[in-house]
Amino acid sequence: MKLIGSVMLKQSTVHVAFAGMLFAGILLSTGCAARRPLMKPVTVKVEGSETLFKPGEIIDLEAGAAVGFEAMMEALQHKDLLFIGEVHSDPEHHLMQVQILQRWIHGEAHPVIAMECFQTTQQEALDRYLAGDLDEAAFLEEAQWDAEWGFPYHYYRPLLDLVRAKQGRILAINAPREIVKKVARTGIESLSTEERAQIAPEIDLTREAHREYVQAVFPLHAAHGRGEDFERFYQAQCVWEDTMAENIARFKLENPAARIAVFAGNGHLKYGFGVPERTVERAPSDAAVVLPYPAASDLVLERGMADFVWLSRAVRVSFGKHPRPPSAGDEGGISWNP
Numbered sequence: 001m002k003l004i005g006s007v008m009l010k011q012s013t014v015h016v017a018f019a020g021m022l023f024a025g026i027l028l029s030t031g032c033a034a035r036r037p038l039m040k041p042v043t044v045k046v047e048g049s050e051t052l053f054k055p056g057e058i059i060d061l062e063a064g065a066a067v068g069f070e071a072m073m074e075a076l077q078h079k080d081l082l083f084i085g086e087v088h089s090d091p092e093h094h095l096m097q098v099q100i101l102q103r104w105i106h107g108e109a110h111p112v113i114a115m116e117c118f119q120t121t122q123q124e125a126l127d128r129y130l131a132g133d134l135d136e137a138a139f140l141e142e143a144q145w146d147a148e149w150g151f152p153y154h155y156y157r158p159l160l161d162l163v164r165a166k167q168g169r170i171l172a173i174n175a176p177r178e179i180v181k182k183v184a185r186t187g188i189e190s191l192s193t194e195e196r197a198q199i200a201p202e203i204d205l206t207r208e209a210h211r212e213y214v215q216a217v218f219p220l221h222a223a224h225g226r227g228e229d230f231e232r233f234y235q236a237q238c239v240w241e242d243t244m245a246e247n248i249a250r251f252k253l254e255n256p257a258a259r260i261a262v263f264a265g266n267g268h269l270k271y272g273f274g275v276p277e278r279t280v281e282r283a284p285s286d287a288a289v290v291l292p293y294p295a296a297s298d299l300v301l302e303r304g305m306a307d308f309v310w311l312s313r314a315v316r317v318s319f320g321k322h323p324r325p326p327s328a329g330d331e332g333g334i335s336w337n338p
Contacts, residue, residue, distance in 0.1 A: 042314055044299045055295040055313045061303045072290070072308050073103045080259055080285035081252070083276050085266035085306075086292055088117075088151050092312040093292035098158040100290060101261055108259075111168040114248050116264035117149045117156060118172035120198065126172055130164050148177060159263065171251055171260075175199050175243035184236035200246035203238050210238075210273040217267075241274045248275075249282030266291050270305050 043052040049064040057066045060075075076082055084100055086093040105111040118126055122143045129139035140146075145153055163170055179195050188196075188203060205211075214237050218230050248262060268274040269289050280287050289306040294314050301309055 040297065042295045042297050044295050044301060044311060046301045047303055053295075053311060055311045057311050059301065059309045059311070061301060061306060061309060064303065067308075069099070069103075072310075073100070075307075076100075076104060076288055076290070078286070079288045081248070081262065081276075081279065081287035082259070083262045083264065083269045083287065083289045084292075085264065085269045085290065087294060088155075088265055090292070090294065090312060091152075091155055094155040094158070096292040096310050096312070097263060098162060101159060102162060104259075104261060105162075105166070105168075109166065111163055111166055112171065112251070112255075112258050112260045113159065113163055113168070114171040114173045114244075114251075114260055114262045115156075115159070116174050116244060116268065117151070118143070118170070119148060119174045119176050120172050120243075120247065121176050122148065123172040126170055129160075130168075130170060171247060173244040173247040173262075175239055180236050180239055183239050184232050187232050188235050188239065199239050200242035202246075203235070203242045204278065205235065205238055207273050209271070213271065213273070241268055242278055244268070244275050245278035245282060248279045252279075252283040252285060266293065271302075272304075 041054065043054055044059075045052060046059060046061060046064040051064065051066075053059055053066060058069060058072050059065070060067045060072070082100075082104060084097050086097060101111075101113065125134065125139055125142040128134045128142075129136070134142065140153060160170065176198055179191065179198055182190060182195070191199075211234060214234055215230060218233055244262075244264065248260060252258060252260060262275065262279075264275055269276060270291065272289060276287055276289055279285070288308075290308045290310065291306040292312055293301070293309045295311045296314050
């Protein structure tokens with residue numbers, strides 16, 4: 001088990017006005033080119049290979065080769081668990097996600113997805129929305145979307161609309177934000193019995209490769225004015241990941257025939273030691289990881305980081321104030337987790 005498109009402009013009739021605009025654009029671009037050097041095309045490599053990949057391509061990391069969308073989906077079609085990543089702030093990643101899900105659940109009635117962006121305390125509001133008892137505005141208010149997640153809802157709407165249209169299930173899998181914040185401040189041992197019951201019974205702090213990975217982003221966290229020491233920060237990270245894994249696995253054990261698509265930040269999925277491995281250890285399944293991933297010059301992808309990587313453009317979108325500090329959960333972009 002591994003855990004790991006051309007627009008053709010027809011040359012028929014070109015309006016004079018358009019031709020004038022085009023000519024002016026050429027002059028403008030020529031003037032700009034005289035002042036600014038051309039940007040080097042962004043290309044990406046896979047470790048052990050000199051093949052260059054560009055934004056828009058899908059890479060089979062084990063093979064170190066580009067594959068088409070249908071070839072990737074054929075390889076994923078019979079998986080029990082499909083972990084699909086994102087950089088939360090990248091709208092292109094959310095478009096990739098809905099394409100993958102739409103193909104993966106084609107012909108399937110009542111699909112099941114699990115989403116990091118919803119805490120377990122929001123499950124009731126989510127269920128009522130999917131059942132049609134709440135309209136979108138009421139759902140977002142009841143779920144306190146802006147306060148509890150904060151990224152633009154329209155990034156996520158297509159996923160919810162797709163599942164809702166098929167009368168499917170959406171699992172709210174994330175740990176309650178206030179509990180995770182408390183762990184980051186004062187440690188797991190400070191939780192009350194009631195608080196402890198809202199996270200996974202077992203929190204695994206022993207994965208050294210995972211610890212090293214999280215430690216690499218800790219300076220970024222500290223730079224945002226957070227006062228926690230690393231050990232408590234790491235406990236909070238594992239509380240997120242073990243709790244998400246616990247909630248996915250519990251549903252899978254109760255519904256063995258169910259296939260589940262899991263949507264979470266890349267940092268929770270990369271290399272498998274965050275949510276994927278912790279889920280499969282609880283509920284043995286045939287799983288795979290797909291990461292929408294921002295291309296960057298000189299980026300070298302490691303073969304063990306996922307099964308497939310779908311390269312996006314290196315674009316960052318700013319959308320205003322967001323209520324949460326950065327963490328390891330959304331590696332590769334602006335990261336804000338509860």
